[in-house]
Amino acid sequence: MKKMVIVGFGFMGVVHAKNIIASDKLELLGIVDNRSADIFADIDKTGNQGNCDLPLERLKQTPVYKTLDECCKIEKPDAVSICVPLFMHYELTKKALNLGLDVLLEKPFCPELGQCRELIELAEEKNRIMMVAHCVRFAPAWKFLAERIRDKCYGELKLLTTTRMCGEPTWGVWLDTEIKKTCGGSLFDLLIHDIDFANSCLGLPENIEVNLKVDEYWELLFRYNDNQAKVSIKGGFLYQHTPFVSEYAATFEKGSIRFSSLQSDVIHIGTDKGNEFITMNGDAYQAELEYFAKCIENRSKPERCLPVSSLQAIEICRNIRNTKHT
Ligand SMILES: NC(=O)c1ccc[n+]([C@@H]2O[C@H](COP(=O)([O-])OP(=O)(O)OC[C@H]3O[C@@H](n4cnc5c(N)ncnc54)[C@H](O)[C@@H]3O)[C@@H](O)[C@H]2O)c1
Incomplete structure (x- = not known):
């Protein structure tokens, strides 16, 4: 079993947590969220598709941390699922890779192409598996x-x-x-x-x-x-x-x-x-997580969803945003 933690326990963090708990390849060791409010309040009501059938009791037993550093010191995970808003993707993924973790990063990759490229190189250099979660x-x-x-x-x-x-x-x-x-x-x-x-x-x-x-x-x-x-x-x-x-x-x-x-x-x-x-x-999210789990277990690149293709999606979005339109 690979030990996994989650950073960002909002709509998608809850989805990932539920699927990690359901997986026989992964174990959920910790949740990182920097909110001051109770992170378990109303978690079934957040998001646009409803978070149903949550293992609430199991989730509430999971240790909660304010930072990834603090969480890693105690839990010593193998991998992290990063489910924070886009502007934090680069910084937190870089931190996770430097801490030696495999990373499943929620889409979209990063706002700047240079940030995406840097993270792809860093994952290679650190010999870590990184996949952007294009469910x-x-x-x-x-x-x-x-x-x-x-x-x-x-x-x-x-x-x-x-x-x-x-x-x-x-x-x-x-x-x-x-x-x-x-x-x-x-x-x-x-x-x-x-x-x-x-x-x-x-x-x-x-x-x-x-x-x-x-x-x-x-x-x-x-x-x-x-x-x-x-x-x-x-x-x-x-x-x-x-x-x-x-x-x-x-x-x-x-x-x-x-x-x-x-x-x-x-x-x-x-x-x-x-x-x-x-x-x-x-379920798409579960299949995506199981695929990531298989990749980190086998130390194989996520060929079904390589980070370079996630970068290309960002590049297209940036081009569209810059296109003149009526
Ligand atoms: N794949 C999908 O279908 C899908 C659907 C929705 C959102 N997303 C993606 O998931 C990501 C998160 O979106 P969401 O809807 O879950 O947002 P959200 O606002 O519901 O949750 C984000 C959480 O991250 C926490 N957070 C923010 N900065 C943090 C930090 N520095 N350290 C720790 N925790 C921090 C916040 O407190 C919050 O709980 C985004 O990239 C979004 O595009 C994907």
Whole structure:
């Protein structure tokens, strides 16, 4: 069993903690959070997807620390899951790598490309495993789509449209107007999921058009050089408390695949043979954590989600942000 600690016990920290406790490869030794308030209060109500079935009693038995240094001195962990706001990603990941820990860092990687590069080099130098937690790559319905794009079972992909929307976050550090400004808005926080997914399946786009931007809502079109596929990425933050939804529709030469998180256990496939429904099981966050656990156990690079690809997602978001749009 690898010993793991968590830094940042907000929405995502709680998700990671729950999955570490459920894993037979990992042991949760400590939680680091610098909040002065009770970190266990209302943890089932934070976030945009609800934190259900939490092992509350087990969580409350976990030692809590204010800093990673303090936690490491006592708990001597092998790895850390970093779930703090974006502006703290670089500093805390650098600290963790220098303390000799393997790192699972919540997305997005870091705001500056130089910071991402420096951390990739540091992880190499220290011989540590580092993975940025792009959970969509591990979500069953999205993994299914990635496999069909690769195996061309329905022919070449012609068009992928994705939609990802939710109300503007109203929990945790998002309530601090100064920190909120550093989170990168819906592009870096939300749409980066679809941007990274498209990169993982189709490589880097040759051209990106920003077709619409209204406040924190975006419509993007990705075109590829040697590939006929186009990718349309839509969504962002809507008015606060609007429920989360993530959807895709993929059209191939000989069929279409559709998915919506509103019916998250089913994928719909249309071909000339008719209509097919495939049932999906499994949780993206748990699959992501189990994969990271396997990588640190085997000392193997996280090939399914390399940090260099997480850097490329940041680079694309930065380019989009700098693109002139109406
Ligand atoms: N993969 C996903 O689906 C997903 C969903 C939501 C958020 N995220 C990502 O997770 C990260 C955290 O987001 P969140 O929604 O959990 O935020 P949050 O505000 O709910 O939690 C952040 C926590 O970090 C703590 N913190 C801040 N600075 C700290 C420090 N220096 N040391 C220790 N603790 C510190 C805060 O007290 C807070 O409890 C962000 O990078 C965000 O983009 C990912």
